[in-house]
Amino acid sequence: MGKQMRPPESFAGVVGSRDEAVGRRQAMTALSAVLIAACLFVTIALDRAKALPSFARQTGQPCATCHTAFPELTPFGRRFKLSGYTIGGGEGLWDGKPPLAAMLVPTFTHTRKGQDSPPTTDTHTNDNAVMQQVSVFYGGKIYGNLGAFIQGTYDRASEHTFLDNTDIRYADTAKFGKLDLLFGATVHNGPTVQDVWNTTPAWGSPYVASTLAPQFAPPGTQIEGNLAGKVIGTTAYALFNDVVYVEAGGYHNMSMPLKRALGVPCANNDAWVYAVLQNDINNNPLNNPPYYPWYGPQGLCSSDSLAGFAPYWRVAIEPNWGNHSLMVGAFGFYPRIYPGAVQGFGVDRYTDIGFDAQYQYIDDPHAVTLKFSRIVEHQQLNSTFNQGQFVNTWGMPALSSNGGSQNISNRLVSLRATAQYVWNRTIAASVSYFSVRGTPDAQLYGASVNGNPPPLYNGNSLSNSPNARGLTFEASYMPFSNGGPPAWPWANAKIGVQYTHYLQMNGGQDNFDGNFHNARDNDTLFLYSWIAF
Template identity: 25%
Template sequence: MSSSLPLRLRRAAYAPWLLLVALLMFASNSAHAIPAYARQTGSACADCHAGAYGPALTPYGMRFKLNGYTDTDGQGTKIPLAAQITGSRNVPERGESTTQLSEADVYLAGRISDHLGGFVKVVTENIGDDHYNTKLSNLDLRFVAKDLKIAGKETTVGVAINNSPGFDDPIAALPYASSLGPPAVSGTLLNLSSAHTLYNRVIGGSVYALYDNDWYGEIGTYNTMPTSMIDHLGYNPASDPGRLSDTGYFRFAYMKDLKRQFFSAGVVALTTKRQLPRNAPSDDITDLGYDLTYQFLGNREHIVQVSYVNILEQRDYGSTPVVGGIAAKSQGNARDQTLSVTYTFKQSYALQVAHLISTGSQDPVRYPPFGKPDSTANMISLYWTPFGKDDSFTSLANLKIAGTWYRYTRFNGASMNIFGAPVGALITNAKDLDAFTLSASVAF
């Protein structure tokens, strides 16, 4: 495809990126505290999360996740069920503003036995004009053996089955766990905002272990679901991530809980052969990244968390299309970087700022019209959570009111006329993708 194509074809080619930007607005920060866990453990949501509505986990919350969601207060069986309703007012830089009931979620989350637990989220979302789509969102089922001793050190060993590599990560810094990834024209497989993301469209398993409370390791594998299954689970088959084979996933991290502070440093790797579309030659893809997280917890009055994630993807393409006498490159790369800083006051008031960067190698055939897929955005979010703490009106239900700004400085390799519209046509600049969203979520 090249910039010499007719305008109607260029519009068809670029339309998915506009949809991607819209979806990103609702994907970020979608992980929340689950009241079912509070009922099960007898602990408030604020014990597991830096903010009483999430998403960032405290060391206590990380241990609860590693223990397979099985910890309990011993006061009998609790129903592992919770729900969430979200309404939003979205004001884009260009286009019509909307006010709607944007999402309703059901969670099956909690303990099955001493060694079995899980997290299942089913989402019904408003896709426009009051039409709703129900889909299976996040899945994380675990079998865990706790209180083991290896070389005299405490050890936890578990098996996890999930539909997003990295969602089960205890630190919750990786994109699929944090629900925060840069808007990407051609992002990495581990970025939930990539056009053909693996997020919620694969199924896999891994074995993990925590040794001496500090050393975490995980190894596993994933396969994409059949396109018919992706459709039945509520996802557009056009978002198919392709066929995966020979897939390996690896995660290693050092975590240090200093009671009033927490620090972690980790590496992550994913290697696979991907056919996209599924009858195409295979691309060899390897993702390799690292992440750093620091939390100042203090006495929980002032909490600061800083996280940085850097993931590089190397690609050996199985085909090299030729357009206008120019051949696509046989190799390429993509890099996704996220830097986020969150300040939380009394676990009720919070400010989060994130800088999101996605870059890739130059290729005029694969990335028309400018030959670069680079995108840069900033997110600013303010929110208030009055409940979910031991001293609040209730610790078993929650409310979150948030205002979120997205500001784009670069998209599709440019800041101006980002889709390469010809003279006389409607021009879209990067800043035209800016948007403000005011939302209110209730969980119970």
């Protein structure tokens, strides 16, 4: 399971005047049920344990072979993925049980201060206990050297069922003289979903986070999830002598019918569309350009979309010796984007260059992982800037997600460093530091206060800054890493508590938006249980 994005605003409805106290009591009741169920699950007699159950059945291996604390991969786990999920050793393909698995993620979210409005139609401004996610998987070999990880997810926050992280790949090995080659090709649905190191965004820390909080979240670079699930990636890769990894390929936009067929959640902005149409009718200034491909019989969808082919590359060196594994790598992604899926204003051009490194020490009972990644994004916001000018000229409301920019060129730098310790494959503790720094931009990040109305100011920063930083502490217990219930020995579970403390948000600490919101108000306590079977 990858990280969950905060649901688009379009899914966040307005709740009526529900009694807060009643809501809190219901939340606590639900939380109690979650914990009791988890405890019952744990206290059942134990047997051998596995990771993604279908992978475990296929390989005959326990979860700890491929994971330190799932879903974080060990060097063996990385090679399993690079081998196209086809490695066997356990039960054969369709040998009694299909390569299917399921996952439940009940969660409880508490923020230091309640949100201004409930994040979804039937949740509360604080203390929400929900079944955050339900997923089903196809995980394992399809035929021969072809295998797949396919995840279908019901996301409680967006109330959508959609195709989640998916990676279908073909892999093989060859030897040329002294050169060992593990090579393959993958088709997947988002940048870095196919990556095998947990330093890249799709499978990076935190591995699970609340989809209902916090109210304010820092912006991310394009490779950090903006296009997740909305594009088709095709890359080819090779691992030389178990050390040097190279990968190249790129991404195409997923067609609107395909997005709809796969249940991909789209942002939309009914108010914007309505205003465009009204303006069109009344003043007729908008016929050519722009062009709104998201409007019409296919329905509304103003999520950012790719303009043509977006190249991607990845290199890494991973020496492994004894109980040690070190990786130093880099990656690049070059999307051209129609912001808000609006054509006619040019395209935004992004250059995302990432540097990452990882060290793992894996032994019994101790395992340590240190991770670092830094992504630098150069933004050439031609379309966003032009749309902003246009919007201002015609007095249109802001586009759903971009709303124009003050600058044509901006920069955004995202950094994350994580240290994790796992004891006896069952108890894990980690701390992460994250930081986002970027060029101040009044229109992108500026707060609409003090007489500055939208569309000029579409953010929440008095200082017009995207800067944010914080710390995430997490502890988890994985009861089945050394044994699962006899009735279903492939089951796996993780019970965790996570606390995120925001040191800075929207460029400030206190009253960063002029509406008396403080960075620490977003501090989030998150309890979760992650059950796979």
